[in-house]
Amino acid sequence: MFKILFWYWWALSAVLLVCEMLLPGVVFLFIAIGAAATGLVLLVASDAALEFQLAVFAIVSVVSAIVLRPYLKRLQGKTAEPSLNARGEALVGREFILDQPILAGRGRIKLGDGSWIVTGPDMVAGAKVRVAAVEGTELRVEPAP
Numbered sequence: 167m168f169k170i171l172f173w174y175w176w177a178l179s180a181v182l183l184v185c186e187m188l189l190p191g192v193v194f195l196f197i198a199i200g201a202a203a204t205g206l207v208l209l210v211a212s213d214a215a216l217e218f219q220l221a222v223f224a225i226v227s228v229v230s231a232i233v234l235r236p237y238l239k240r241l242q243g244k245t246a247e248p249s250l251n252a253r254g255e256a257l258v259g260r261e262f263i264l265d266q267p268i269l270a271g272r273g274r275i276k277l278g279d280g281s282w283i284v285t286g287p288d289m290v291a292g293a294k295v296r297v298a299a300v301e302g303t304e305l306r307v308e309p310a311p
Contacts (some may be wrong), residue, residue, distance in 0.1 A: 170216065175205030175223075198232075200227030206209055254282075254300035261310045267291045268307075275305070 182198035203226040204219050250267070259275075265276040268289045274281050286307040289295065295307040 170206040170208070170219065173300045174217075175201045175208060179205065191223075192235075196231040196234065197227050199230040200224070201238070253275045254303075254305065257305060258296065258300060259296045261294055261296045262307075264289060264291050264295055267293075275307075 179198045179264035182194040185195040200223045204223040208214055208221050262275045266274040268286055271285055273284050275284050283304045284307045285304050292311040296310040297305050298308050299306040
């Protein structure tokens with residue numbers, strides 16, 4: 167007769183954690199927690215019936231999802247660099263020199279190896295400007311003090 171040992175559940179938990187790392191989102195984490203907890207229960211009570219093991223697995227998986235999901239959502243929004251994936255937002259408030267004059271409300275500034283289209287009041291090339299806002303792929307600028 168086949169008997170499930172505690173380390174089978176831990177091996178399943180490890181496989182689920184690897185799947186969690188390979189796939190986007192938080193999908194397998196809660197199931198992996200359920201499998202690890204079931205292995206722990208089986209380590210303490212080695213003669214537990216399969217039905218009891220499956221019940222522990224299901225209950226712990228669901229409870230961990232209910233308890234941890236809101237916490238993980240709050241963590242997801244917090245980063246050390248809030249403008250990490252919003253390249254233009256990191257430029258707001260910074261000052262630059264106009265590469266090309268702003269004529270009829272449009273001009274260009276050079277940033278590193280690229281350039282941005284800027285909008286704002288007409289100014290000559292070489293004028294110092296401050297980025298006031300990002301509007302799509304354009305920077306709205308104003309004269310810097």
